[in-house]
Amino acid sequence: MKKINIGIIGFGNVGSGVIKILRERKSFLSEKLGLEIVVKKVCDKDIALKRSICVDKQILTKDARDVIDDPQIDIVVELIGGIHPAKEFITESLKKGKNIVTANKALLAEYGSELFALAADRGKNIYFEASVGAGIPIIKSLREGLVANRFNSIFGIVNGTSNFILSEMSENNCSFTDALGDARLKGFAEKDPTLDIDGLDSAHKLILLTYLAFGKLVALKDVFVEGISRVSLADVNYAKELGFEIKLLAIAKKVDDELEVRVHPTFVPKGHLLASVTGVFNAIYVSSDLAGDLLFYGPGAGQLSAASAVVADIADLTQDVNAGLFRPTFNITGDKSIKRLRKIEDFESKYYIRFIALDKPGVLANVSGILAKFGISIASVTQKERSRQEVVPIVMVVHNAKEKNLRSALMAIDALNAIKEKPVAIRIEEV
Numbered sequence: 001m002k003k004i005n006i007g008i009i010g011f012g013n014v015g016s017g018v019i020k021i022l023r024e025r026k027s028f029l030s031e032k033l034g035l036e037i038v039v040k041k042v043c044d045k046d047i048a049l050k051r052s053i054c055v056d057k058q059i060l061t062k063d064a065r066d067v068i069d070d071p072q073i074d075i076v077v078e079l080i081g082g083i084h085p086a087k088e089f090i091t092e093s094l095k096k097g098k099n100i101v102t103a104n105k106a107l108l109a110e111y112g113s114e115l116f117a118l119a120a121d122r123g124k125n126i127y128f129e130a131s132v133g134a135g136i137p138i139i140k141s142l143r144e145g146l147v148a149n150r151f152n153s154i155f156g157i158v159n160g161t162s163n164f165i166l167s168e169m170s171e172n173n174c175s176f177t178d179a180l181g182d183a184r185l186k187g188f189a190e191k192d193p194t195l196d197i198d199g200l201d202s203a204h205k206l207i208l209l210t211y212l213a214f215g216k217l218v219a220l221k222d223v224f225v226e227g228i229s230r231v232s233l234a235d236v237n238y239a240k241e242l243g244f245e246i247k248l249l250a251i252a253k254k255v256d257d258e259l260e261v262r263v264h265p266t267f268v269p270k271g272h273l274l275a276s277v278t279g280v281f282n283a284i285y286v287s288s289d290l291a292g293d294l295l296f297y298g299p300g301a302g303q304l305s306a307a308s309a310v311v312a313d314i315a316d317l318t319q320d321v322n323a324g325l326f327r328p329t330f331n332i333t334g335d336k337s338i339k340r341l342r343k344i345e346d347f348e349s350k351y352y353i354r355f356i357a358l359d360k361p362g363v364l365a366n367v368s369g370i371l372a373k374f375g376i377s378i379a380s381v382t383q384k385e386r387s388r389q390e391v392v393p394i395v396m397v398v399h400n401a402k403e404k405n406l407r408s409a410l411m412a413i414d415a416l417n418a419i420k421e422k423p424v425a426i427r428i429e430e431v
């Protein structure tokens with residue numbers, strides 16, 4: 001049986017999972033693929049560390065060049081994460097004629113144009129299934145299964161940590177801080193959990209989904225990103241009273257001839273499938289013109305789930321290597337009807353707004369006067385219980401408003417003497 005050699009750079013949690021699967025399912029995979037996948041080298045800066053899986057010392061190395069420079073290795077699997085030296089390792093590997101498998105969402109979101117162009121130039125591929133939704137085959141589905149479709153929108157819950165925190169707040173009345181602590185203990189938060197809660201991890205994943213669905217590799221600076229750190233337990237509970245759940249959504253949406261690309265906490269109607277996605281689970285809701293509305297759902301993190309996706313990419317590439325094929329997956333035809341990215345100021349949405357205000361005559365009149373001045377129409381308003389400090393939360397829902405008008409109105413409202421905390425505004429999405 002033909003053998004295809006791979007080299008793995010990064011013998012951490014996911015790397016160990018990949019080796020485990022390739023070892024334990026060796027004959028299972030060989031029978032399916034008609035060839036044998038051989039792990040020829042495994043590189044990590046720490047090869048002395050005890051791991052859940054043992055690897056023959058002969059194939060372990062601390063030097064990535066042992067993988068990159070090995071002419072018998074056809075596929076390099078990069079699993080170290082981060083930008084440097086992952087970028088250099090991938091670049092060098094491509095130049096040496098290797099195909100790449102990576103789970104590195106941050107790297108591809110930032111340097112995708114450069115790396116994909118280099119890969120295409122060398123007639124090689126970079127596969128990245130594990131970078132979004134771990135084992136959920138969303139990348140392959142967008143790239144291959146839905147190849148004939150045009151897309152209207154993608155709404156994704158793509159960060160398990162944020163979803164876990166919001167679910168804990170909603171289901172168990174947990175505070176934000178306690179829920180984050182729990183997510184860290186459970187091990188699915190990033191090393192730096194601000195990447196999760198500030199929305200950057202979701203933005204990286206959204207950039208990749210947008211690229212596959214709309215053919216635009218959007219720069220991170222052009223993605224509107226707002227995390228969940230300002231979402232309070234009170235907001236979660238008011239949302240429920242109003243018939244919504246708060247979710248951190250990653251959204252790419254065509255509006256006329258423009259594309260909106262944004263990540264932010266969002267009110268999702270309780271009846272929508274995305275509202276029932278709880279805990280560390282991920283879900284990507286894709287609206288396509290031929291296949292209709294589709295939901296991809298599953299665990300968005302975890303060793304074997306991510307490793308499953310990495311092995312799928314390896315398996316795909318072995319078939320290409322075996323056939324001497326190059327499938328130009330990066331010539332993703334851009335949606336030509338999209339002329340530009342929509343500017344943040346032009347986003348339009350319904351909003352939930354919460355003010356903490358002095359409970360005295362005229363306050364509501366002042367607030368609604370300012371909203372009216374900026375053309376914002378109120379759909380409902382509720383004044384919540386009076387507290388001992390004589391300040392009360394006022395919860396409003398407003399009809400569709402332009403982002404720039406809403407921001408100006410909130411600034412003016414915030415400047416009122418009667419307003420005691422920075423107002424909170426959360427978009428309400430008609431998914």
Ligand code: HSE
Pocket residue numbers: 131158159160161162188189190196201300301
């Ligand atoms: N920190 C990520 C999450 C892990 O919480 O979803 C998977 O990318």
